[in-house]
Amino acid sequence: MRVKSKTREKIALKKEQEGALNQRLYLESIISSMTDALIVVNPDTTLRSVNKAALDLLGYRGDELIGQPVKKIFLREGEGRILYKYFQKIIDEGVAYNISLTFLTKKGKAVPINFSGAAMRQEGKIIGIVVVARDMRQIMAIISDLEKKEGELEERSKNLTRMQRAMLHMMSDLQETSGVKTQFISMVSHELRTPLAVIKEGISVVLEKIAGDINEKQAKYLNMAKNNVDRLYRLINAVLDFQKIESGKMEFKMEDSDVNEVVRGIQNTMMPLSRKKDLSFELELCDNLPHVKSDRDKIIQVLTNLVNNAIKFTEKGGITISTGKGDDFILVTVKDTGIGIKEENMRKLFQEFTQLQRIVGGTGLGLSICKKLIEGHKGKIWAESEFGKGTAFYFTLPIKEWRT
Numbered sequence: 001m002r003v004k005s006k007t008r009e010k011i012a013l014k015k016e017q018e019g020a021l022n023q024r025l026y027l028e029s030i031i032s033s034m035t036d037a038l039i040v041v042n043p044d045t046t047l048r049s050v051n052k053a054a055l056d057l058l059g060y061r062g063d064e065l066i067g068q069p070v071k072k073i074f075l076r077e078g079e080g081r082i083l084y085k086y087f088q089k090i091i092d093e094g095v096a097y098n099i100s101l102t103f104l105t106k107k108g109k110a111v112p113i114n115f116s117g118a119a120m121r122q123e124g125k126i127i128g129i130v131v132v133a134r135d136m137r138q139i140m141a142i143i144s145d146l147e148k149k150e151g152e153l154e155e156r157s158k159n160l161t162r163m164q165r166a167m168l169h170m171m172s173d174l175q176e177t178s179g180v181k182t183q184f185i186s187m188v189s190h191e192l193r194t195p196l197a198v199i200k201e202g203i204s205v206v207l208e209k210i211a212g213d214i215n216e217k218q219a220k221y222l223n224m225a226k227n228n229v230d231r232l233y234r235l236i237n238a239v240l241d242f243q244k245i246e247s248g249k250m251e252f253k254m255e256d257s258d259v260n261e262v263v264r265g266i267q268n269t270m271m272p273l274s275r276k277k278d279l280s281f282e283l284e285l286c287d288n289l290p291h292v293k294s295d296r297d298k299i300i301q302v303l304t305n306l307v308n309n310a311i312k313f314t315e316k317g318g319i320t321i322s323t324g325k326g327d328d329f330i331l332v333t334v335k336d337t338g339i340g341i342k343e344e345n346m347r348k349l350f351q352e353f354t355q356l357q358r359i360v361g362g363t364g365l366g367l368s369i370c371k372k373l374i375e376g377h378k379g380k381i382w383a384e385s386e387f388g389k390g391t392a393f394y395f396t397l398p399i400k401e402w403r404t
Contacts (some may be wrong), residue, residue, distance in 0.1 A: 035053055036053060036132050036133060036134050037050070037051065037053045037054035037057050037058075037103075037113075037132070037133040037134075037135070038050070038051040038053065038054060038130070038131070038132050038133075039051075039054055039070075039073075039130075039131045039133065040120075040128050040129070040130050040131075041070050041087075041128055041129045041130075041131060042128055043126055043127065043128060045069060045070050045071075045084075045087070046067055046068060046069055046070065047065050047066055047067065047068050047069075047070055047072075047073070048066070048128055049066065050062065050065055050066075054133070057103065057105070057111065057135060058073055058103060058105050058106060059105045059106040059107055060073075060106050064106075070083070071083070072104075073103060073104055073105075074101065074102075074103065074104070082101065083101060086099050086101075086117065087117070087129060090117045090118065090119050090129055091119055091126060091129075094118065094119050095116070095117065095118045095119070096116065096117050097116045098114055098116065099114065099115050099116065099117070100112070100113070100114055100136075101113060101115065103133065111135060111137065112135075112136040112137060112140060113133040113134060113135060113136055114133070114134050114136050115131050115132060115133035115134070116131075116132055117129050117130065117131045117132075118130050146215070146218060149218075150217060150218055150221050153218075153221040153222060153224075153225055154221050154224070156225055157221065157224045157225040157228055160225065160228035160229060161228055164228065199225075199229055200226065200229045203222055203225055203226045203229065204226070206222055207219065207222050207223065207226065250372075250376065252295045252298065252376055252377070253295045253296075253297070254293045254294060254295055255293065255294070255295070255296065256291050256292075256293060257291060257292055257293070257294045257296050257299070258289075258291055259289060259291075259292060259294070259299070259323055259330055259332060259397065260285045260286070260289050260323055262296060262299055262300060262303065263283060263285065263303065263321050263323060263332070264283065264285075265300070266300065266303045266304065266307060266321065267281055267283055267321065269304070270304070270307045270308070270311065273308070273311050274311050274318065274319060277311065277314070277315070278316075279311060279314055279316070279317065279318040279319060280317070280318030280319070281318060281319050281320075282318065282319070282320045282321075283320070283321055283322070284320060284321070284322035284323075285322070285323050286322075286323045286324050286325055286330075289323055289325060289330060290325065290330070290399050292330060292397045292398065292399055294377055294397055295376075295377070298373045298376070298377070299373075299377075299397075301369075301370075301373065302370045302373050302374060302381075302395065303321070303332070303334070305366045305367070305369070305370050306334040306370065306393050307319060307321070307334055309366070309367075310334055310335075310336035310338065310391070310393075311336075313336070313338040313339050313391075314336045314337055314338035314339075314390075315338070315339075316337065317336070317337025317338075317390070318336070318337060319334065319335070319336045319337075320333075320334075320335045320336075321333065321334050321335075322335070325399075326396070328398060328399050329379070329396040329397060329398050329399055330396065330397050330399060331394060331395075331396050332394070332395050332396075332397070333392055333393070333394050334392070334393045335390065335391070335392040335393075336390050336391055336392075337389075337390040338390055338391060339387070339388065340385045340386055340387040340388050340389055340390055340391050341383070341385040341387060341391055342387045343387065346383065346385065349367055349383055350367050350368055350370075350371040350381070351368065370395075374395045374396075374397075377397055377398070378398050379395055379396045379397045379398060380395065380396050381393070381394065381395040381396075382394055382395075
């Protein structure tokens with residue numbers, strides 16, 4: 001029985017030794033296959049071991065490094081104090097992350113690295129420090145390239161802004177010469193819309209990360225460029241709408257329409273915008289409001305413009321849309337509690353290519369287009385305002401059968 005017991009003990013010991021050997025081989029396989037450099041430093045700051053990735057990066061053989069002081073590979077002049085400060089941090093806290101220093105290769109070449117370290121302990125005593133270091137050259141090259149592209153995007157954004165300002169100045173001058181205006185509209189239609197659409201699509205592809213990941217700073221400049229493109233696109237569309245109206249080419253698709261239903265749709269569409277500014281958005285709709293003949297899309301365009309302006313220039317309070325009925329017309333009112341319009345500016349309100357302080361940043365055509373669309377319905381549009389106390393825009397639509 002004693003012989004059998006000794007045999008079992010030998011078998012168990014052999015299995016234990018084989019298990020330990022397999023585990024060691026497994027760990028060595030993992031370490032040797034790592035793409036990041038792994039270095040183990042003794043408590044006396046000499047090198048205890050390095051993996052293949054570290055040797056390849058540094059250009060040494062293993063026997064040239066083992067037992068050497070860590071500063072042989074880790075430091076350029078002046079970084080010694082920084083390194084030992086982080087080693088002390090690892091000893092005190094157990095770990096340290098994302099430390100930027102420099103490797104020095106056998107040929108004296110500096111390699112920027114980012115490393116993390118952890119203390120190895122045995123029975124409560126530190127027996128070494130394990131350091132995992134990543135070569136940052138490729139990453140730094142990518143960052144440098146991205147910063148260059150960011151600069152290019154910023155410059156393009158500035159160019160778009162300058163283009164917008166130039167277009168506004170040009171449009172102001174166009175009031176005096178109808179022939180120049182026609183040529184300009186043709187140029188806008190054929191020369192600007194197509195490339196702007198391509199630019200907008202390209203920026204959207206990058207912002208949606210279809211072409212790859214982008215960081216927060218890149219997204220900032222891309223959004224800046226996209227906003228400028230969107231403003232130019234809106235400006236061009238406004239100019240084209242205005243030209244259609246001026247030339248009599250704007251078509252009105254007149255159908256039986258429930259204005260109250262249109263107003264409710266506008267509230268649903270614009271409510272998120274008012275909520276962002278914590279503004280109320282109320283409706284005061286007349287019961288039994290008769291239907292009118294109107295181009296539904298054109299009335300939506302008018303209301304969208306008026307409500308958007310009301311939200312934009314109201315900081316507290318809110319917006320109210322109301323409907324009412326006269327003898328032969330219905331009345332729609334868009335009222336806000338915003339900054340209002342100065343009395344001297346009221347007469348300029350519906351002039352083409354005119355920007356008041358209240359609507360700075362626009363095209364100078366929005367209200368003019370609204371006026372022409374309402375007049376195209378045989379209605380009227382006007383405004384009342386007290387500077388600092390809000391503004392109300394009114395427009396009417398005839399109830400009687402619409403005739404050209």
